[in-house]
Amino acid sequence: MDQLTNPYTPNAGAEPPVIVGREDQIASFSLLLGRLQRGRTEQSMMITGLRGVGKTVLLGKFREISLAENWVVLELEVSKHDEAEFRRVLGYRVRTALLELSPRSRWSERAKRAAAILRSFSVSVDPAGSLTAGIDLEIAEGYGDHADLGLDLVDLLVAVGEAAAEAGRGLVMLIDEIQFLSSAQFEAVIGAIHKVVQRRLPVTLVGAGLPQIPELAGDAKSYAERLFKFPEIGSLDRGDADAALASPASEEQVSFSPEALRAAFELTGGYPYFIQELGYAAWSAAAISPIEAVDIASASEVYESKLDSSFFRVRLDRATALQRRYLRAMAELGPEPQKASDVAELMGRRSTQLGPTRAELINMGLLYTPQHGYAAFTVPHFDRFMHRAMPEGFAD
Numbered sequence: 048m049d050q051l052t053n054p055y056t057p058n059a060g061a062e063p064p065v066i067v068g069r070e071d072q073i074a075s076f077s078l079l080l081g082r083l084q085r086g087r088t089e090q091s092m093m094i095t096g097l098r099g100v101g102k103t104v105l106l107g108k109f110r111e112i113s114l115a116e117n118w119v120v121l122e123l124e125v126s127k128h129d130e131a132e133f134r135r136v137l138g139y140r141v142r143t144a145l146l147e148l149s150p151r152s153r154w155s156e157r158a159k160r161a162a163a164i165l166r167s168f169s170v171s172v173d174p175a176g177s178l179t180a181g182i183d184l185e186i187a188e189g190y191g192d193h194a195d196l197g198l199d200l201v202d203l204l205v206a207v208g209e210a211a212a213e214a215g216r217g218l219v220m221l222i223d224e225i226q227f228l229s230s231a232q233f234e235a236v237i238g239a240i241h242k243v244v245q246r247r248l249p250v251t252l253v254g255a256g257l258p259q260i261p262e263l264a265g266d267a268k269s270y271a272e273r274l275f276k277f278p279e280i281g282s283l284d285r286g287d288a289d290a291a292l293a294s295p296a297s298e299e300q301v302s303f304s305p306e307a308l309r310a311a312f313e314l315t316g317g318y319p320y321f322i323q324e325l326g327y328a329a330w331s332a333a334a335i336s337p338i339e340a341v342d343i344a345s346a347s348e349v350y351e352s353k354l355d356s357s358f359f360r361v362r363l364d365r366a367t368a369l370q371r372r373y374l375r376a377m378a379e380l381g382p383e384p385q386k387a388s389d390v391a392e393l394m395g396r397r398s399t400q401l402g403p404t405r406a407e408l409i410n411m412g413l414l415y416t417p418q419h420g421y422a423a424f425t426v427p428h429f430d431r432f433m434h435r436a437m438p439e440g441f442a443d
């Protein structure tokens with residue numbers, strides 16, 4: 048069918064025509080904003096889930112809702128940066144947020160104070176002052192300059208929160224890939240949110256990342272559990288998966304036969320990204336509506352090779368030979384979480400010998416630890432891919 052009208056969105060973070068099956072998280076978020084606007088407190092969220100389940104899409108939806116409610120939105124995607132880089136990026140985002148709150152010419156005393164604290168916050172990582180260029184204010188000595196991210200963030204967020212409250216607005220921080228924060232950074236962020244919540248300031252944080260986040264909370268754990276819910280999003284059930292395929296098509300007066308929907312679910316397992324990829328390929332494969340099971344069958348080859356050459360492949364490309372063998376051995380054992388000792392045994396080594404390899408894979412975001420001593424793939428269907436990518440197995 049016509050590629051011009053292909054409605055599917057097989058791209059990272061691309062908002063699908065319909066966001067299916069996430070009604071609960073969207074309702075929780077709206078409630079959170081509504082309550083904060085009324086000066087009440089409410090637990091925020093850390094959304095967890097495997098690769099490609101729709102975490103970034105959900106944050107995008109939260110952004111939309113926040114803007115419609117006139118909140119200022121601060122978005123940040125964490126990558127593996129050191130502390131200085133995190134501080135610098137955060138500084139830039141806070142600067143934008145302050146300017147969005149009101150133009151500099153109309154800054155109140157509170158906004159000026161927040162800007163002064165931003166200067167002290169960023170002076171160590173931006174000595175030339177390019178971050179605060181145009182904000183010609185004195186550094187707020189004694190605030191935001193303790194050389195301790197936790198203490199400094201408290202000063203900064205409290206000041207920004209006070210400026211926002213005064214302007215009758217609020218600040219939503221949306222942090223993606225939050226599992227890449229070090230535990231010190233994570234604790235600092237949680238601690239600062241704890242402070243602004245105590246002061247009933249209209250500032251909140253929603254994070255999204257791989258399922259190891261709750262563990263990351265470390266020493267900040269008891270706060271974290273009080274401040275956040277940790278909803279896990281995953282594959283869609285059969286009804287939602289069907290809707291994710293069928294409703295975008297119906298907008299274009301195209302339908303799927305029941306057999307096609309069944310065949311599609313068997314391939315995708317209901318994973319949102321896989322649904323988009325298969326829908327896209329099926330649209331191209333089918334000549335006319337309704338899309339039939341044979342169209343799904345003929346699309347499945349393109350679908351699989353597309354996934355293999357991009358989504359799966361990019362993760363494997365970064366891995367060393369030993370890391371690949373480790374992943375392949377895990378795949379040999381199956382898609383479920385695997386015990387470190389079982390993987391080692393299969394590879395004829397001791398767990399301690401392979402401990403560093405396993406830790407590296409976790410660090411790279413390829414594996415996560417659903418419970419102590421176990422590791423699982425962060426990418427759905429990765430075990431099947433490993434069989435295809437290394438048919439020879441995991442031997443040297």
Ligand SMILES: Nc1ncnc2c1ncn2[C@@H]1O[C@H](COP(=O)(O)OP(=O)(O)OP(=O)(O)O)[C@@H](O)[C@H]1O
Nearest residue numbers: 056058059060067098099100101102103104319320
């Ligand atoms: N609720 C949904 N219904 C239908 N499609 C969705 C839904 N959520 C996400 N998608 C689609 O799934 C794909 C992956 O979404 P997204 O990039 O948000 O996942 P993610 O969880 O952030 O993945 P990653 O961990 O790799 O960053 C995109 O193609 C998006 O269009």
Ligand SMILES: [Mg+2]
Nearest residue numbers: 060102103223
């Ligand atoms: Mg994402």
